[in-house]
Amino acid sequence: MPNPATSHHRAPAWHWVLATALILAAASIPVLRFLIFWPKDQWQVDVEVYREAGVSILIGRPIYDAMTEAPQLLPFTYPPFAAILAIPLALLPFGVVGWLWTVAQIAATTGIVWYAAYRLIHTGPGGAARPLILGALAAPMFWLHPVGDGIRFGQVNAFIVLACLMDLRRPRPRLLRSIAPGVLVGLAMAIKLTPGVFLIHYLVTKRYREAAAAVATAAGTWIAAAILLPSASLAFWGGALQDPARLGPNMGTSNQSIRGVLMRLGPDGVAGSAIWLVCVLAVGAFGFALARRAYLAGDSITEVAAVGLMACLLSPVAWIHHFHWMVVVVLAILGAQPWRDRRRAFAAALIWVWFTCRLPWWGISWIANDWPPEVIGRILQNADLAGALLALWLMHWALRRSAPGRPGALSPGPTPPASGARGAGIRSRRPAGSSPGASA
Template identity: 65%
Template sequence: MTSPPARRPAVPRHRWILAVVLVALAASPVALRYLVFWPLDQWQVDVDVYRQAGVSILTGRPVYSAMTEAPQLLPFTYPPFAAFLGIPLALIPFGVVGWLWTAMQVVATTAIVWYAGRALLARSGSWLPLALAALTAPMLWLHPVGDGIRFGQVNAFIVLACVMDLVEPRPRLARWLPKGALIGLAMAVKLTPGVFVVHFLLTRRWKEAATAVASAAVATLLAAAVLPGTSWTYWTFALRDPTRLGPNAGTANQSVRGFLLRLGPEGLPGTVIWLVVVAGIAWVGFRLAARMYRAGDPVGELAVVGIVACLVSPVSWVHHYHWVVVVVLALLGARPWEERHRLWAAAAVTVFFTLRLPWWGIDWLAQRDWPQWPGRMLQNADVAGGLACLALLWWSARRRDRETGAGAGAGADPDVEARPSSPALA
């Protein structure tokens, strides 16, 4: 006779209320900086891009020709399906949209911590709400998260969709969908989650790969059915025009390609070097992600694939590194107080990505009489930070394999299918 499942300890309602207040207080410095004290001509410029796409659909103007108001003059650069997300925003005053979008990003980041940190949070008992708030607060101060709030970006929602898709137990909202469906919808909004399809194929998860591609294709075809001309413009012109994304060599592009564009060489030699470097990063990263998958560590798996996407993508703005939230939780694991190396690693990543080092580099390089190399190092700090995240995740996985005696299987070929045991939630 099986014993009934243990009941979760009752959580007093006032602790949930206090947790909401604490998260709001933690978000307030970022929100005040970018929503109250920020110049109006730079206010929530990226969510305005989505909103204007919605206006274009409602008014019949060309989606990919319209620009936001001066001085930004930003075009819509995302797939046509993403333009439909702007329709509800077009029905709301822009001032309200900025505050609403910020609140939604805070909620999404909190949800990422909830789902990705569930193994750790489950140990807090009736103090779970305050533990959740304590974990979420420093995540809201990360430079990538703050930049997402500054511009009104979508990366918090992209990361949340991927986390809800793969971390077990899946939330009720996603449980009725096959695995890969939410990642596919994220691909229809932004192309970068497509890196998960490569990961699925390398780990021989044919169903998840097919589901992701199918859901992205259905969303894309529905958009094409409603807006055929717009879809044709995107896939034949807008997608291939890198100038629509902004200056690829600017400091905000913290991909390997951005790093090489800033340092050279230019032209074909630079392209060859970039392809060789990203191929090496992808090879190491996908092997590590497969290792995490076989170990039943979906949070570590997500963290690795997300950071690989940031590094190998031609353009990865600072806010694309919202994946650092998942990295921190993957490093913490379920019992960081028993494995102090996890605490130190997670703390180091959190501090590093809170410091806004690329902008320190800009300030340094502005001093003409100072040596340039320290400024260049700071300017490319997030690229180095992404590589350090992969190294720390590999180090953590290796220590875990040693402690559990799983080292023999950890180096196995990732092309060999090996379904993991139940997710590491214990």
Template identity: 65%
Template sequence: MTVDAPPTPAPAARRGRPGWLGWVACAAIVVVGSLPVTLHYLVFWPLDQWQVDVEVYRMAGQSIIIGRPVYDAMTESPQLLPSTYPPFAALLAIPLALVPFGVVGWLWTALQLVATTAIVWYAGWRLIHRAGRRAPILLGLLTVPMLWIQPVSDGIRFGQVNAFIVLACLMDLRRPRPRLVRGIPPGVLVGLATAIKLTPGVFVVHYAVNRRWREARHAVAAAALVTVLAWLLLPENSFAFWGGALSDPARLGPNRGTSNQSIRGVLLRIGPDGTAGTLVWLVLVAVVGVLGFRLARRMWQQDDSIGEVAVVGLLAVLLSPVAWIHHLHWLVVVVFALLGPDPLRDRRRLWSALLVTAWFTCRLEWWGVSWIAAPLHPVWFGRVLQNSGCLGALVALGLLWWVTNPRPASDDPGDLQGGDEGEEQADTAADAADHDDRYAGEEHPAEERSEA
């Protein structure tokens, strides 16, 4: 009878706790690596397009302070953008109104960099913790290319809120649960994110599909509580939003424009129109939704919380009537869900993550617009490029299914291409336990995973 050897313990050098110099180096790497994006959009960008979305948030806060109707106000010309988020989000924006707009833009950008770095830390912990003392260095190096992908750089360009929405949902669903939120019942952060920007409500559907009633109740209760609070404080504005502004998709901007990379946005550009187009959209939403939620369920059953968040986040974009390119900030989680704990053991993971990163670093949608405007032939190729955000999200879903699908064991135990899943899981579990105590500040939840 053959007895497997116990996993080889990690070298002592890898077990050390990162020092403060490591975290300083991480911050320096992120700041320097972000300069191509931040300088472009905060220094050299036209002032009439500068941080236009955070200007909308700030305007909502100003409206509450001076007693102006939140949903009647518009930003200054030439943008003329209205507020589109629920009243609870307007309440949270009041502090922005107390600070000069120029300061708000830079501060918001800095917070986005911090939030995106935190997303990489929490989504990539299975890989990052292997670096031991060098974990902060690896964190910085992995964060920089994420700042260059189009959805993240567009978020910096506009001053968007997506980084914080993604971080909140990731911290809520991630296992082991981050210590920062260990006292918050699971589902609450998803509920608060939904009260701010509605689309995270897709996670409540995911909870319901898997009969995770406790998380679903917490999410719905949190969203309802703060929404009712906002209604009590801002009754007229709440009625204006829930009774009119919410049902007006044109308020969000030109739905047919290239920036709308939801399934509906693609159909608006390529047809069919009218009732037929609506029926086709509903059918596609149903198909993608069923397959996507099944994949998310499999991730949950495999205890892959990073993959779970990645899949549901992509569904939030694909199934929404309107989803701008910067809404795909979920791709940061997707990349690390694809990489897994050790991508060198399964090259499917490495190449899949590189493909998604390269795809969304290139601004393919705008290449398509230029192709069509030229005009170049074949025109259909330009259309494919123009809709590559939606196509890329669908491809990412397919890759997540592929890399998590069990594959036959390699004949050669040492083959890096095939990988040894059992050894990988054992090593990862051992390293993760050390990681929780030493430098992630996280612990496993005391509650059961599900009430199903």
């Protein structure tokens, strides 16, 4: 029998070529739609926002006052550190930036699949097949509605998901051997605030060192940005951050957070805020409890997927493209050996289909055409929130099916080290069937 620690080096080169061709062919569908046939005035509008922030720094223009060109007129909404990172984008023509950003998103999404599906890829039929398994798993992910929207707008979510996944996945990727756990989450927070939900998870699981590393990293970048861009930092932390209207119309269909749905369906004022708070507490309690159980079970993929969904559900604004976390969710439900538990495969397929069908826009069409009954249109309009809640429950169900003795179960690992113990944030156990090669 080949050594599992070395067999992953034996894939023929043509396997990698075939996997790459499969991924590019699948990604070509949203790329053709949104970069070739899409109206030019809506082309890569979000990466244009990032680029304009870099331009603002270079020409001395106020970052948070600048808008992209008409008809979009979009402002920059991220912390000043993100604007500093956007300076290289300002040095290239916008058309070049849009295409390079798309290629980077395809690579990042493929990386997400590589790290989130490591249990399946590395427990499959052998090292030679790993590129083909990667290609087969990654290809359909580009048809997910959130992933397609990320390509459409030129969004940053693929990179945020990849950073958080790499930071929390166990076994820890080899690329991060010299980087303390929590640092990549901190960098993600420095660019976009929503990954801050991982701090709550760190505290719930008593991983104080990882929480401290994340906070220190984010704070350090923000302080550095404040030194370099004091007026922009004051404008963001003192005003722009408190203005949700800068993000766009919060009541719009694209906002599939709990708050967004309640704004469309629920009462206004104090009653609406009270209902939202109750829903946030209930969903948050369930989601963080699920993530904690996954952590204790050694299932870091379900752990990351659950916390990532919290970033979408609990945030006041979660556009459809923010649900890029569904790539991790589908693979978390699928598990390590779906051929031994077809119910998990069916559940993963259900979530994939749900988030591929663009159900909110089906609902908009239903309502716009005045088809009866209207309630069906309203249900479809808010289907991504319902799908995310269903995905949370299915991950809970799948984790229970992974208990020892069930089909496709993970072998129980040793009890995590006590809080404060040396290396408390770094677990050495790995799911059954994983190998040292899985830490690639």
